[in-house]
Amino acid sequence: MVYTDLNPPSRTLLGPGPTMAHPRVLRSMATPLLGYIDPEFHKIMDEVQELLRFVFQTSNNLTLPISGTGSAGMEASLCNFIEPGDHVVVGVNGFFGGRIAEIASRYGAEVSCIEKSWGQVFSPNEIESALSKKPTKMLALVHAETSTGALQPMDGIGEIAHRHDALLLLDTVTSLSGVPLKIDEWNVDIAYSASQKCLSCPPGMAPITISDRAVEIIRQRKSKVANWYLDLSLIEKYWSDSRQYHHTVPINLIYALREGLRMVQEEGLEARHSRHRSMAELLWSGLESLGFELHVTKEHRLPMLTTPVLYSKIDDAAIRNKLLDDYNIEIAGGFGPLAGKVWRIGLMGHSSRRENVVLLLAALGDLID
Amino acid sequence: MVYTDLNPPSRTLLGPGPTMAHPRVLRSMATPLLGYIDPEFHKIMDEVQELLRFVFQTSNNLTLPISGTGSAGMEASLCNFIEPGDHVVVGVNGFFGGRIAEIASRYGAEVSCIEKSWGQVFSPNEIESALSKKPTKMLALVHAETSTGALQPMDGIGEIAHRHDALLLLDTVTSLSGVPLKIDEWNVDIAYSASQKCLSCPPGMAPITISDRAVEIIRQRKSKVANWYLDLSLIEKYWSDSRQYHHTVPINLIYALREGLRMVQEEGLEARHSRHRSMAELLWSGLESLGFELHVTKEHRLPMLTTPVLYSKIDDAAIRNKLLDDYNIEIAGGFGPLAGKVWRIGLMGHSSRRENVVLLLAALGDLID
Numbered sequence: 001m002v003y004t005d006l007n008p009p010s011r012t013l014l015g016p017g018p019t020m021a022h023p024r025v026l027r028s029m030a031t032p033l034l035g036y037i038d039p040e041f042h043k044i045m046d047e048v049q050e051l052l053r054f055v056f057q058t059s060n061n062l063t064l065p066i067s068g069t070g071s072a073g074m075e076a077s078l079c080n081f082i083e084p085g086d087h088v089v090v091g092v093n094g095f096f097g098g099r100i101a102e103i104a105s106r107y108g109a110e111v112s113c114i115e116k117s118w119g120q121v122f123s124p125n126e127i128e129s130a131l132s133k134k135p136t137k138m139l140a141l142v143h144a145e146t147s148t149g150a151l152q153p154m155d156g157i158g159e160i161a162h163r164h165d166a167l168l169l170l171d172t173v174t175s176l177s178g179v180p181l182k183i184d185e186w187n188v189d190i191a192y193s194a195s196q197k198c199l200s201c202p203p204g205m206a207p208i209t210i211s212d213r214a215v216e217i218i219r220q221r222k223s224k225v226a227n228w229y230l231d232l233s234l235i236e237k238y239w240s241d242s243r244q245y246h247h248t249v250p251i252n253l254i255y256a257l258r259e260g261l262r263m264v265q266e267e268g269l270e271a272r273h274s275r276h277r278s279m280a281e282l283l284w285s286g287l288e289s290l291g292f293e294l295h296v297t298k299e300h301r302l303p304m305l306t307t308p309v310l311y312s313k314i315d316d317a318a319i320r321n322k323l324l325d326d327y328n329i330e331i332a333g334g335f336g337p338l339a340g341k342v343w344r345i346g347l348m349g350h351s352s353r354r355e356n357v358v359l360l361l362a363a364l365g366d367l368i369d
Numbered sequence: 370m371v372y373t374d375l376n377p378p379s380r381t382l383l384g385p386g387p388t389m390a391h392p393r394v395l396r397s398m399a400t401p402l403l404g405y406i407d408p409e410f411h412k413i414m415d416e417v418q419e420l421l422r423f424v425f426q427t428s429n430n431l432t433l434p435i436s437g438t439g440s441a442g443m444e445a446s447l448c449n450f451i452e453p454g455d456h457v458v459v460g461v462n463g464f465f466g467g468r469i470a471e472i473a474s475r476y477g478a479e480v481s482c483i484e485k486s487w488g489q490v491f492s493p494n495e496i497e498s499a500l501s502k503k504p505t506k507m508l509a510l511v512h513a514e515t516s517t518g519a520l521q522p523m524d525g526i527g528e529i530a531h532r533h534d535a536l537l538l539l540d541t542v543t544s545l546s547g548v549p550l551k552i553d554e555w556n557v558d559i560a561y562s563a564s565q566k567c568l569s570c571p572p573g574m575a576p577i578t579i580s581d582r583a584v585e586i587i588r589q590r591k592s593k594v595a596n597w598y599l600d601l602s603l604i605e606k607y608w609s610d611s612r613q614y615h616h617t618v619p620i621n622l623i624y625a626l627r628e629g630l631r632m633v634q635e636e637g638l639e640a641r642h643s644r645h646r647s648m649a650e651l652l653w654s655g656l657e658s659l660g661f662e663l664h665v666t667k668e669h670r671l672p673m674l675t676t677p678v679l680y681s682k683i684d685d686a687a688i689r690n691k692l693l694d695d696y697n698i699e700i701a702g703g704f705g706p707l708a709g710k711v712w713r714i715g716l717m718g719h720s721s722r723r724e725n726v727v728l729l730l731a732a733l734g735d736l737i738d
Contacts, residue, residue: 003416003631006624008403018402018620029398029621033387033571034377035699047372067573068437071616072598103597196617202402204436204573204619226595228472229441247440248565250573251387252398253619255375262372330404 011324012356015332016146016305016344017174018196018203019351021256025201028259029252036248044258045239045249051261055176055199055269056191056209058183064239065257066206066230067249070173070194073206075103076230077169077192078140081217084108086137089130089166091152094118094145095335096171104140107226112136118337119148119296119307124156131164138167138190144175146197147335149296149307149344151179158187167214173197176207177264178276178304178348189214195253198276198304200349201260204253260349276303279352283345286361290368295342304352307334307342316340319367327363380693381725384701385515385674385713386543387565387572388720390625394570397628398621405617413627414608414618420630421576424545424568424638425560427552431579433608434626435599436618439542439563442575444472445599446538446561447509450586453477455506458499458535460491464516464704465540469509476595478506487706488517488665488676493525500533507536507559513544515566516704518665518676518713520548527556536583542566545576546633547645547673547717558583564622567645567673569718570629573622629718645672648721652714655730659737664711673721676703676711685709688736696732 013020034041052063066073078100082088088109090101093116101111114130116122122141131139139161143152154170161168167189175181178198183191189211196203210218210232218233225231229247237244264272280303284294292308294301310316316333320343323329334342347357382389403410421432435442447469451457457478459470462485470480483499485491491510500508508530512521523539530537536558544550547567552560558580565572579587579601587602594600598616606613633641649672653663661677663670679685685702689712692698703711716726 001419001634003420003627003634006397006400006413006628008400008409008413010401011403011407013402013404015404015406018404018617021402026399026401026621028375030395031375031377032379032395033382033390034380035382035384035387035701036572037384037701038380038693038699040377044375044377050370051372068441068598069616069619072437075596075598106593106595106597194617202619202621203405203617204622224475226475227444228475229437229444229599247438248387248563248572250438250571250619250622252395252571252625253573253622256621258372259375265370265372324407330407332404332406 009328012329012359013351014345014347014356014360015330016346017348019200019346019348021200021202022263022350024263025256025259028255031252031255033251036251037243041251042243044254048254048258048261049239051258051265052207052209055261055264056183057181057185058209060183060209060211062210062215062232062236064208064235065254066208067247068206069203070192070206072230073192073194073208074100074171075227076208076232077190078104079107079225079227079230080232081138081167081190081214082107082109083221083223085110087112087134088138088140089114089136091122091141093120093122093148093150094142095147096142096145100140100171119150121150121152121300124160127157128160131160131166136164136166138169140169142171143181144179144302144305146174146305148338149302149305150300151302154186162187167217174302174304177269177272179273183209195257195260198348199260199264201256202253204250205257276347276352279347279354279357280304280306282354282357283347286357290364304346304348306345307338308345309342310340313368322367323363329360329363378697381698381728382720383714383716383725383729384699385715386717388569388715388717390569390571391632391719393632394625394628397624400621400624402620405620406612410620411612413623417623417627417630418608420627420634421578424630424633425552425578426550426554427578429552429578429580431584431601431605433577433604434623435575435577436616437575438572439561439575441599442561442563442577443469443540444596445577445601446559447473448476448596448599449594449601450507450536450559450583451476451478452590452592454479456481456503457507457509458483458505460510462489462491462517462519463487463511463514465511465514469540488519490519490521490669493529496526497529500529500535505533505535507538509538511540512550513548513671513674515543515674517707518671518674519669520671523555531556536586543671543673543717546638546641548642552578564626564629567717568629568633570625571622573619574626645716645721648716648723648726649673649675651723651726652716655726659733673715673717675714676707677714678711679709682737691736692732698729698732
């Protein structure tokens with residue numbers, strides 16, 4: 001077999017992720033490697049941790065990127081805290097809540113799901129009621145459901161969880177740096193994210209942050225964490241002054257993450273949130289002009305992931321294929337109960353730009369008329 | 370805080386990994402992303418699988434890169450096959466054998482370690498004897514021990530394992546593409562490797578290959594794999610025609626892996642092995658001229674990782690620090706029982722070049738005299 005030079009088509013990525021990486025982020029990955037024991041690399045690790053604390057809005061010491069994709073971050077957020085028999089309450093209003101429940105059960109948790117239809121969110125009363133039924137070790141919620149386009153309001157949720165002596169775990173895969181996210185102010189104990197959404201880095205790293213309260217749970221475990229690769233008590237030794245070897249971290253992805261985080265800091269969190277919001281509003285009004293209703297009510301709608309409802313005239317797969325083949329634009333179809341009913345259009349990080357919104361709307365205008 | 374442009378020093382990486390990545394590999398990572406559902410990306414995945422089968426010398430269908438570092442490959446090779454109570458025999462003659470035993474025990478295996486001092490290898494008789502004691506589900510060996518510099522001979526080992534109805538698991542992290550490795554001919558059932566050793570790609574991917582016999586063990590499991598992220602029955606669905614979503618794979622690391630594998634194919638496996646061998650011999654004779662003995666007997670010595678014994682005149686840390694600070698050369702110290710007793714000098718992949726050997730020997734000559 002002859003393998004040609006790598007020459008993929010140039011896509012405009014407007015799906016649920018990965019998003020487009022900024023040229024600065026891409027170039028940073030081509031930087032020659034340092035070794036993982038190099039003091040110069042350790043400085044870069046320190047900077048990445050500082051920048052992660054900034055974007056998570058936390059002073060949590062245990063804040064670092066897991067060497068895996070967002071799903072590895074999800075699993076790390078569960079396996080380090082759950083011991084067999086622990087009761088975990090999971091809010092399931094989309095695909096990723098369901099995944100949390102599945103992984104928690106693999107570690108022996110007794111899982112209670114509170115369910116809502118895909119696209120809805122939970123009220124504080126509903127959460128209070130779920131936690132009142134029996135002692136709970138952890139409450140897990142998805143902040144920004146990439147499968148539905150809904151944003152879970154967080155007002156008062158941390159207080160409710162702590163009043164019931166439960167850890168609060170928040171999936172921030174799609175929300176980090178795209179909408180306000182305040183780990184400390186909201187009393188979130190465990191949060192994980194992913195590099196390839198609003199941070200606009202390539203996939204392969206999962207930022208995670210753990211409160212001191214949750215660290216104490218790790219310290220008091222009776223059993224070893226079943227998962228060795230994601231065992232935070234081992235990983236944190238490499239990410240602290242002792243630099244004790246656990247695994248060889250993905251050097252170039254850490255270069256990329258540093259550059260992506262640095263760009264968040266340069267832009268400023270508020271400005272970045274505003275950009276995501278205004279680009280989303282441009283998309284929403286354009287979609288409405290094309291006849292689409294939007295699946296999620298405006299109050300709970302994610303700016304970075306929009307789910308227009310497909311009406312009778314729309315041939316789901318045919319239009320998505322034409323967007324990809326003729327316009328080099330990627331958007332995604334619906335998942336699970338929303339398959340064939342909505343599209344998922346992402347405007348995250350470097351993908352969230354006026355030119356991309358205008359291009360997509362123009363292309364859809366061509367294809368639908 | 371102000372974060373400057375990324376500007377790490379240019380190191381010559383001659384430690385146990387990561388190795389230097391070829392400029393072609395580095396450049397490939399700067400290629401703009403495709404989405405993970407893009408048919409053009411699926412073609413790249415198919416090519417990576419074909420190339421991995423070539424470097425592993427196997428026709429195993431289940432051959433793919435795990436989205437994590439070599440240690441994730443190790444864990445995937447254990448957690449998918451072990452169920453609580455299974456008996457596993459592990460050859461421990463270095464650090465990584467010990468790690469296999471630790472991870473296997475986390476999944477409930479009853480582990481029997483056969484031990485040798487660090488730098489020695491196992492004979493077929495020793496393995497036969499260990500397997501004769503009781504029924505064994507899996508025999509795990511390390512092909513190239515990066516902590517010691519020893520190469521485990523594989524003649525007849527596969528036959529012994531299968532005669533005792535045990536799966537043969539082989540750690541090929543440091544051996545893949547550096548020395549002959551014949552998965553099918555040797556009857557190896559499960560092998561994992563890492564991208565950042567002789568393949569000379571950045572860390573973050575763990576190639577793995579599984580025989581049909583071992584796949585059957587996965588199919589017949591009674592319990593779910595405790596580890597969700599590394600569950601091969603889910604991962605394989607994305608790496609086969611159904612392309613069913615499991616996690617977002619690290620697109621750019623897959624670009625890099627494809628380029629690194631393509632370069633192995635261009636060079637040819639035999640030529641690549643010869644290069645590693647001849648550069649190692651150049652290093653060995655140079656080290657001997659500088660007064661070093663080599664820890665591993667020539668018969669079992671790895672070409673890609675050499676462990677010179679530190680004699681009285683050598684100040685371990687002082688010389689390694691000067692190599693790094695004054696010459697930009699990274700080598701590594703010894704581990705565990707070999708700490709302070711040997712260095713670990715790697716000549717892997719793109720690091721295995723005459724100019725690097727000559728430079729290192731000249732620098733050591735400066736520093737020791």
